[in-house]
Amino acid sequence: MGSPNDIKKGVVIRDPQGIWLVVEFQHVNPGKGAAFVRTRIKNLQSGKMLETTYKTSETIELVAVERRDMNFLYSDASGYTFMDNETFEQVTMPADEMGDDAKYLSEGLKVNITMFEGRPLAVEVPRKMTFKVTESMDAVAGNTASGGNLTKEVTLEGGIKIRVPLFIKQGESVIVNTETGEYVERAK
Amino acid sequence: MKKDLITLRSQTVKKIRQFFDEREYLEVHTPRLLSLPGQEPYLDPLWTIAHRPDGWTGEMALITSPEYTLKKMLGSGFDKIYDLGPCFRDHEPWDGSHDIEFLMLEWYRKHSSLSDLINETEELVRFVIQDEFTIKPFRRLTVEEAFRLYAKLELNELIGDDKAMKAKAKELGQTVGTTDTWDDLFHKIFLSLIEHRLGWNEDKTVYQPTFLYRYPASQAALAKRDPNDERYALRVELYIGDLELCNGFEELSDPIEQRTRFEEEIALRKTLGKKTWAIDESLLAALPQIGECAGNALGVDRLAMLQAKTPNIGDLMPLPIKKRLH
Numbered sequence: 023m024g025s026p027n028d029i030k031k032g033v034v035i036r037d038p039q040g041i042w043l044v045v046e047f048q049h050v051n052p053g054k055g056a057a058f059v060r061t062r063i064k065n066l067q068s069g070k071m072l073e074t075t076y077k078t079s080e081t082i083e084l085v086a087v088e089r090r091d092m093n094f095l096y097s098d099a100s101g102y103t104f105m106d107n108e109t110f111e112q113v114t115m116p117a118d119e120m121g122d123d124a125k126y127l128s129e130g131l132k133v134n135i136t137m138f139e140g141r142p143l144a145v146e147v148p149r150k151m152t153f154k155v156t157e158s159m160d161a162v163a164g165n166t167a168s169g170g171n172l173t174k175e176v177t178l179e180g181g182i183k184i185r186v187p188l189f190i191k192q193g194e195s196v197i198v199n200t201e202t203g204e205y206v207e208r209a210k
Numbered sequence: 211m212k213k214d215l216i217t218l219r220s221q222t223v224k225k226i227r228q229f230f231d232e233r234e235y236l237e238v239h240t241p242r243l244l245s246l247p248g249q250e251p252y253l254d255p256l257w258t259i260a261h262r263p264d265g266w267t268g269e270m271a272l273i274t275s276p277e278y279t280l281k282k283m284l285g286s287g288f289d290k291i292y293d294l295g296p297c298f299r300d301h302e303p304w305d306g307s308h309d310i311e312f313l314m315l316e317w318y319r320k321h322s323s324l325s326d327l328i329n330e331t332e333e334l335v336r337f338v339i340q341d342e343f344t345i346k347p348f349r350r351l352t353v354e355e356a357f358r359l360y361a362k363l364e365l366n367e368l369i370g371d372d373k374a375m376k377a378k379a380k381e382l383g384q385t386v387g388t389t390d391t392w393d394d395l396f397h398k399i400f401l402s403l404i405e406h407r408l409g410w411n412e413d414k415t416v417y418q419p420t421f422l423y424r425y426p427a428s429q430a431a432l433a434k435r436d437p438n439d440e441r442y443a444l445r446v447e448l449y450i451g452d453l454e455l456c457n458g459f460e461e462l463s464d465p466i467e468q469r470t471r472f473e474e475e476i477a478l479r480k481t482l483g484k485k486t487w488a489i490d491e492s493l494l495a496a497l498p499q500i501g502e503c504a505g506n507a508l509g510v511d512r513l514a515m516l517q518a519k520t521p522n523i524g525d526l527m528p529l530p531i532k533k534r535l536h
Binding site: 037039049050051052055056057058060072073074075076077079080082172202 | 390
């Protein structure tokens with residue numbers, strides 16, 4: 023048994039409809055109602071997505087999953103393959119299940135994989151990652167967001183596009199928050 | 211500290227003052243510390259102890275909104291007033307759109323209806339934010355229409371019917387527990403399928419400012435009921451992107467009904483195991499004098515977040531709560 027307060031990305035919930043993986047979650051407090059956790063969950067048997075909301079005071083059944091550190095090896099038509107460097111065991115995550123985070127993968131990258139009954143459910147890349155700026159144009163006058171938030175778009179290693187402050191130059195490295203996909207700071 | 215964003219927040223405050231000053235509203239400064247703060251069951255004031263030199267001590271709270279004092283002022287003869295200052299709410303998530311201390315604008319206008327209020331709010335937002343999404347007209351959607359559009363539900367058939375509501379919630383994949391009230395299930399459906407879509411166009415690429423109005427009466431403790439359909443109350447919220455910007459009412463001015471609703475709120479606070487305090491009798495006494503009146507409470511930091519294009523309320527503050535702890 024568990025509480026909706028323990029819901030996080032990658033947590034697995036069991037209910038009469040089956041086993042569900044939490045894909046997205048958000049704590050919500052509407053002011054005129056109790057505290058809730060809004061989620062998007064995926065049924066691991068049927069693949070069906072569901073948007074559902076739990077009151078934080080209710081009880082739900084959380085299923086124990088295994089979390090393992092693995093390293094990215096390669097991608098091919100079957101998906102993204104990772105290896106446990108101690109046991110040499112390999113697992114493959116289908117491309118459509120890997121989602122947007124695939125762009126952060128490079129050979130050897132250490133990730134945390136949620137395993138359930140021998141199959142990978144979710145791949146978590148490090149929250150903060152450093153990338154080199156491979157392409158950057160000099161700032162153009164008028165190329166500014168309202169409110170004096172001066173940024174420009176640059177391309178990072180692996181083709182990632184991101185907005186950074188004007189002082190970032192080509193060849194420098196920046197730290198990216200992989201949860202939001204946003205620039206954090208210049209890497210030292 | 212993000213100097214440009216903190217500056218932007220100050221400019222937002224200035225523009226708001228200019229808007230109301232040009233419309234001949236009076237800016238007033240109501241107290242932050244009260245012994246009888248707002249008692250909405252799901253809002254929690256921060257309490258402290260005041261000490262008088264003669265040894266008397268008493269509990270007082272930082273306000274969750276200036277509403278009670280502003281209504282007392284309306285009752286004493288003020289017609290068009292606004293308050294812009296900090297408010298405090300405990301037990302809210304410390305996330306991108308909440309801080310324990312935030313800037314709230316609250317304004318009231320007598321001889322004004324809910325639809326006047328919606329129009330004025332749209333003018334205010336357009337005046338403060340001049341951006342591409344403010345060019346198009348803001349959408350106006352009743353809660354009933356939103357349920358039809360996003361959840362394919364006829365809310366009229368569900369209001370006051372616990373059994374039907376439970377069945378529909380289950381059908382939509384929500385958990386339905388024995389302690390879930392009608393309002394809990396309303397929120398589960400609203401939060402799962404509706405709220406996060408209101409401020410966006412269909413494919414979630416462009417902001418679509420949307421006024422959501424006419425809520426089930428159980429969701430609007432200080433609003434007047436819709437004279438055409440008593441099951442609904444004249445409450446409005448504005449959504450832009452992922453942010454909920456404001457909450458307004460055509461104000462309830464009937465002290466008898468207001469007393470009943472306060473008593474219900476106190477009962478619910480007790481059920482939830484929360485602190486309770488006395489009904490503010492001087493507020494009830496002021497209500498009959500406010501007549502036809504509409505008022506709105508708007509999160510100023512969130513209005514600045516939209517201009518700054520930041521998902522993080524703390525970016526606009528010199529010291530957000532997370533940086534004040536030691």
